Amino acid sequence: MAEGRRTIIGAKKPKFCINDHRDLLVEIMKRLDARSLGVAACVCRLWCSITRNDALWEHLCFRHALSPPSGVRTVVVALGGYKRLYMVCVEPVLSRLGTVKIGLDGDSGGGGTDGDSEVVRRVWRRYGTQLSLSLFSVDYYERLGARPDDSSASSLTFLCEPVNLGRC
Amino acid sequence: MNRAYEETARNHQLAGGEGYSYEGRMWEEGRGDGGMDELLAVLGYKVKSSDMADVAQKIEQLEMAMGTVQDDGISHLSCDTIHYNPSDISRWLESMLSELNPSQTFDPNGSFSSIQSTVLGQQPQSSIVSSTVPSRIYEDDSEYDLRVIPGIAACKSADSTSDLQIEGSCKRMKRDSCQISTFPVNSAATAGSVPETTRPLVLVDSQEAGVRLVHALIACAKAVQNDNLQFADALLKQIGLLAVSQAGAMRKVATYFAEALARRIYDIYPQKSSIDPSLSDVLQMHFYETCPCLKFGHVTANQAIMEAFAGSPRVHVIDFSIKQGMQWPALVQALAWRPGGPPAFRLTGIGPRQPDNIDALQQVGWKLAQLADTIGVEFHYRGFVYESLADLEPSVLDIRPSAEETVAVNSVFELHRLLARPGSIEKVLSTVKALRPKIVTIIEQEANHNGPVFLDRFNEALHYYSTMFDSLEGCGLTQPNSQALAMSEVYLGRQICNVVACEGTERVERHETLTQWRARMDSSGFDPVHLGSNAFKQASMLLALFPGCDGYRVEENDGCLMLGWHSRPLISTSAWRLAAG
Numbered sequence: 103m104a105e106g107r108r109t110i111i112g113a114k115k116p117k118f119c120i121n122d123h124r125d126l127l128v129e130i131m132k133r134l135d136a137r138s139l140g141v142a143a144c145v146c147r148l149w150c151s152i153t154r155n156d157a158l159w160e161h162l163c164f165r166h167a168l169s170p171p172s173g174v175r176t177v178v179v180a181l182g183g184y185k186r187l188y189m190v191c192v193e194p195v196l197s198r199l200g201t202v203k204i205g206l207d208g209d210s211g212g213g214g215t216d217g218d219s220e221v222v223r224r225v226w227r228r229y230g231t232q233l234s235l236s237l238f239s240v241d242y243y244e245r246l247g248a249r250p251d252d253s254s255a256s257s258l259t260f261l262c263e264p265v266n267l268g269r270c
Numbered sequence: 271m272n273r274a275y276e277e278t279a280r281n282h283q284l285a286g287g288e289g290y291s292y293e294g295r296m297w298e299e300g301r302g303d304g305g306m307d308e309l310l311a312v313l314g315y316k317v318k319s320s321d322m323a324d325v326a327q328k329i330e331q332l333e334m335a336m337g338t339v340q341d342d343g344i345s346h347l348s349c350d351t352i353h354y355n356p357s358d359i360s361r362w363l364e365s366m367l368s369e370l371n372p373s374q375t376f377d378p379n380g381s382f383s384s385i386q387s388t389v390l391g392q393q394p395q396s397s398i399v400s401s402t403v404p405s406r407i408y409e410d411d412s413e414y415d416l417r418v419i420p421g422i423a424a425c426k427s428a429d430s431t432s433d434l435q436i437e438g439s440c441k442r443m444k445r446d447s448c449q450i451s452t453f454p455v456n457s458a459a460t461a462g463s464v465p466e467t468t469r470p471l472v473l474v475d476s477q478e479a480g481v482r483l484v485h486a487l488i489a490c491a492k493a494v495q496n497d498n499l500q501f502a503d504a505l506l507k508q509i510g511l512l513a514v515s516q517a518g519a520m521r522k523v524a525t526y527f528a529e530a531l532a533r534r535i536y537d538i539y540p541q542k543s544s545i546d547p548s549l550s551d552v553l554q555m556h557f558y559e560t561c562p563c564l565k566f567g568h569v570t571a572n573q574a575i576m577e578a579f580a581g582s583p584r585v586h587v588i589d590f591s592i593k594q595g596m597q598w599p600a601l602v603q604a605l606a607w608r609p610g611g612p613p614a615f616r617l618t619g620i621g622p623r624q625p626d627n628i629d630a631l632q633q634v635g636w637k638l639a640q641l642a643d644t645i646g647v648e649f650h651y652r653g654f655v656y657e658s659l660a661d662l663e664p665s666v667l668d669i670r671p672s673a674e675e676t677v678a679v680n681s682v683f684e685l686h687r688l689l690a691r692p693g694s695i696e697k698v699l700s701t702v703k704a705l706r707p708k709i710v711t712i713i714e715q716e717a718n719h720n721g722p723v724f725l726d727r728f729n730e731a732l733h734y735y736s737t738m739f740d741s742l743e744g745c746g747l748t749q750p751n752s753q754a755l756a757m758s759e760v761y762l763g764r765q766i767c768n769v770v771a772c773e774g775t776e777r778v779e780r781h782e783t784l785t786q787w788r789a790r791m792d793s794s795g796f797d798p799v800h801l802g803s804n805a806f807k808q809a810s811m812l813l814a815l816f817p818g819c820d821g822y823r824v825e826e827n828d829g830c831l832m833l834g835w836h837s838r839p840l841i842s843t844s845a846w847r848l849a850a851g
Contacts, residue, residue: 173607180644181603198815229808236569236600239641243599246637 121148128152132161136193159184163192166223167230174235181242190241191234196226328363335367483512483524484732490531491728491770499535506532519739526763527732530770547622548630551593553764556757558596560745562816563841566809566824566833567682567713568597570843573805575678576604578709578847582676584614588667588705590659591684592619595634599641606645614648616675618667623655631655659684660694664704677707685787686714689780699794703848709799710846714787716832716839719769720780731769734781734840738762741835744821784830784842791846799845800829809833 120127131142131152139162143153152158156179163184164170178187306319317325486509493502506528513524532538558564579585585605589597598617606612617638624630631653642649656662669677679702688694702710717734721727739762746755768779782790788798806826813822813833825832830844 171607171609173611177603177606177645180646195815225807225811229804229811232604233569233808233811235603236572239599239603239645240596242644243596243637243641246640247633 121146124148124152128155128158131158136162136188154185156184159188163188163234164231166196167227170231174231177235178238181238187234187238191237192230195230195234195237325363328367332363332366479512479515480520483509483516483520486512487524487527487531487732488725488729490528491725494531494534495724502531502535506535519736519743522759522763523732523736523739526735526766527728527770529763530767533767533771546625548624550761550764551630553757553761555594555596556754557761558594559754560758561742562745562813562822563833564596564682565812566831567841567843568600569808569812570801570805570831571680571682571711571713571845572597572601572604573808574709574711574799574801574843574845575601575680576608577802577804578678578799579605579613579676580608581610582613584616584670584675586616586618586670586675586677588618588620588677588679588707590620590679590681592621592631592634592653593682594630595619595638597680597682598638602638602642602647602649603645606647612647614650615642616650617652619651619653620656620659620662621653622657629653658691658694659688659701660691660697662698662701664701667705669705672706672708677705679705679707679710681711682713683715685712686720686780686782687778689720689782690775690778695790696794699791699796703795706848708847710796711843712787712791712846713841713843714784715781716784716834716842717781718783718786720782720786728770731766733838735762735766737835737838738840741821741840744835745816784827784832784839784844787842787844791844795849796846797849798829799847801826801831801843801845805843806831 127149131139134142139153139158143150160175160178178184181187310317310319486505490502490505490509493499493505509524509528509531513521513528516524554564575587587598587601589595602615605615617635619631619634621631635651635653639649639651652668654662654666669675685695685698688698715734718730719727719734721730739759742755742758742762746752765779768777769781772778791798806824809824809831813824816822821835823834823836825834825839827839827842830842832839832843833841
């Protein structure tokens, strides 16, 4: 049989299955947003294990920020991992910053919303890492002292807004 | 003044110049007014030119009284344009006023005329008095008649009274032309001391009770200052009724201030020793959660400390008020991945003695040690228990030479407590200098609650805490945890109680403004360190994260950062180093 040619009738067509190409899968998932990653985790066990890979979430956390210095990874991993960092600190911050203005250069009223959100994103790129890591460390610190069933006290509750999935 | 004369003269002529039966005023001797009195007498006015000011004042008061008591059954007066004997304005006014206030026995200042002069704003501190509802509505049996003359805007100077059209004012007693000084307490509040710069506003009905409430509070404070405790007590009942009619932040503020005033009147403030430090820690913890004030302070101070620590292999932070240690996790993690690797980090925490032998300081140290161990930062901790920072000796803190170790001193809401005892703050600042720190970060409330006059303090505190409660209300709208919000309010309420009800060494909430702290630090041998734009932007971004708290603003003030709600600053962060030379 000719291996290079494909005929419609009778020949075996090599099927392309994405699950055979784990590295491709990872590359694709690196470009997804958090919600899609969550959805992908429900597809099959392979996909679920891939989405649990912290490297994916690291990529997600710093997609819109300057890539952090090398020491950050050990810190984040020690404090709970990038997935937790994203869920607790980065995602609420990003979703909040998309809708608010920061009064950075005096009063930024008057400029168009596009200009404002651009300023916000620029500021986030520079300082977002520091801020979310600070919040993350506070979160870890509070969990140290809290009993397992004690979910009341948390200084990060101000970040917890009811998620509006319709916004995506 | 001349215009008024002409118009009254014209009016009299139009009215026909009928006779009068004047019994009130007597001509005094020695009229040196250039014959004006004679002219008035010829026209039929039995009033002296020097009395014109009084007449104008009375008209003004009448206008105020009519405006504020409109809904109490005297509303017909505000539209009624008929009056008797227009030539006898002075007596007519007195009769009108006595109709509104039948028993003029109330007199907190000792004489009716002195009320007039204060009302004119000649004593700016005491110009606002209560405009409460007449007692016949409440059937109050107190011996004090609370239908005082409503306070008018202190901005009306003596010059402007001459512009009152005396004949026109009789006709325009309409509600919407009434001008009353209001106390800016709502979220549109602007900064500014109240008695000097009150602004006239046109009232709408819904705010009237709020205005009265504020006036009642201030009148009560003034009565307390004048040691007129029975009257103050009577006012407290009014305040209670008015406060219930309000909603939201205004009600809470009024309730706390009323309680504090009650405590001051009856001298029932609990002794300091019975205040539980662990309870105050818990309350501050909840305040930390709900309000960005403390977080703002921590972020900006940490940034300044980080910048001071750049390049040092060993660092030492001395925290004058470690409480739960919420400031330090962020600093430890930032040190962990700073370029060049983390330093050896030493933390000294100072706090008050806890009851029940609970070693809160050690718990904080343990948690921070765990955090530091997790992220790979060398960490040492010592906790010191002190009742007062003034007892602290520098030798206790084991300071290493500056070449070896960089020292930072941090104080959050702690230094103002030292002002209660004379000499304490100087001792502490000299202790700080002996520690040879590279940077001293101070976070304090931005308000002057340490003036010598009680009424000033009361007004300042009312303004400040109203803004604070407004900001909490703004934040609280989206908070899932309403318990934390309630606890934050209790935290602020305790401060209010201390500012208003206590005196002497027990009054520890002696907040001072940044300007005052600057002067003190300058004279003690410290130079300011400018907080950079990094701190500013981080603080701004932090605020942007708080939902519903759009009212917060970060402002830069000559190198220091201030967090404010709309235009009123609430918290300030400043950084200092030892003066060169």
